[in-house]
Amino acid sequence: MTDGDVAGRMVEAARAWLGSLDDGQREAARWPWPAEEERHRWYYTPTDHGGLPLARMGQRQQQLAMRLVASGLSRPGFVTVSTILGLENVLDQLEGWQVDWGRERGRDPQLYWLRVFGEPSTEGPWSWRFGGHHVSVHHVVLDGTVQGSTPCFLGADPAASPLLGGHVLRPLGALEDLARDLIGSFDEETATKAVISAVAPTDLVTGNRPRVGEGDKAMGLPEVWRGRFDDPRLADAVEEFQRQADAHIGITPEHHDRLSLTAKPKGVSAAEMTAGQRDQLRAVLMTFLGRVPDELAEQEAKKFAGDAIKDVRFAWAGSREPGRPHYYRLQGPHLLAEYDNTQREANHVHTVWRDPVNDFGDDVLASHIAAHHR
Structure with a gap:
């Protein structure tokens, strides 16, 4: 397989996700290329990462969103990202369910944003990013080939958590x-x-x-x-x-x-x-x-x-x-x-x-x- 196959999977997944959205959702989810200033913004704090959050998607739309995210990650990478999202619940408990960051719930596994820049295609440039607390994934596709995959941020809080049987989640x-x-x-x-x-x-x-x-x-x-x-x-x-x-x-x-x-x-x-x-x-x-x-x-x-x-x-x-x-x-x-x-x-x-x-x-x-x- 080649990086062209990866780009093809990204194109297919991005089109499927965008096609599932209504007009209001799509306005937040897809911006025209190149949107240079916004495309170069990225975060790893629990702030607005820009795009459409999982919280504003239906269940099928969330599934299609995660399919696009998975297209830009290895199997271990996707498992790690999925675990990091789940750690928001653990962190919420550790902080006594009190941290709000100016919103109703400060630690929320559904406050991860997805945005596409341009038209997903095997011709010309387009890109997408997925981010929220402790996750920031970026890919740029040009003429059917992935040409950039950084910055790529992963974090974990807590870094180590207890599991049943004396095992530790790290x-x-x-x-x-x-x-x-x-x-x-x-x-x-x-x-x-x-x-x-x-x-x-x-x-x-x-x-x-x-x-x-x-x-x-x-x-x-x-x-x-x-x-x-x-x-x-x-x-x-x-x-x-x-x-x-x-x-x-x-x-x-x-x-x-x-x-x-x-x-x-x-x-x-x-x-x-x-x-x-x-x-x-x-x-x-x-x-x-x-x-x-x-x-x-x-x-x-x-x-x-x-x-x-x-x-x-x-x-x-x-x-x-x-x-x-x-x-x-x-x-x-x-x-x-x-x-x-x-x-x-x-x-x-x-x-x-x-x-x-x-x-x-x-x-x-x-x-x-x-x-x-x-």
Whole structure:
């Protein structure tokens, strides 16, 4: 199978979903291409992600929506996303059913939004996104081929939850375990080079910026929402949460400087690792790339085949002890992957996979426009 098959499934699923909607629903669900400003907006907080939420769909429409979502994910990726949606109920219980975020129910597994940009087709460009709390999936299709699948964000709160029989639900556990095994395999000299800060950031360094670049530092929580809170109560609550989180973890401007994004990646390069450590690094990388359909993941993995992996750097921040706040990132050509687990006593995970050059398919679309629309 090819990425063209993936695009074909997306076209079919998107058309079926859009065809099931009434005029009012379709107005929110499909925007004309390219809608550049809105198409580059993305979030991972429980805010309005833009589009038609599951809550405004009938049961069959929800099923068709999830069919489109599944077309852009691998089987493990879709299971993980479905689990993250269900965790909204768990989080609601943990918070005493009290968090509202200015709406009737603050934690709601039906407040996930789907939007299509353009006309789903095997000709020309179109895209779609699905997002809500702790999920943001994007795909850009051009002439029947998927040309961009980032940013791709997955998070989990709680990161670990009890199951019957003493088992533990950890939807993103592999991202922690594989990376922890990797840094644990380093000798002291290599580990010292890999650790770029003794304190981890309270969130992803790149946040939800449409584009990432030199000098980016962790954004404050109030910035990672659609607009600002009109309700002073909510605005104050978010500001206070940020102050408490920063104070609890002990982060300072100096730590932010050490954690800042740079064009020349920080940390230890795969070239400095043993063959076994490079294999472990690939395993970590595949927990990010493997979110998308196998055909797309295989294409992405080819970018780091053989010696190409040596250009990827691994950077760690925070404690190396399990259960303590920690962060890491992978950075290389066409790659920026971040993992952060600091909030709720290191039981709240944020992860994102990005291509700083081709997020939202921008690089491919620019080349297409230059070649065909002069």
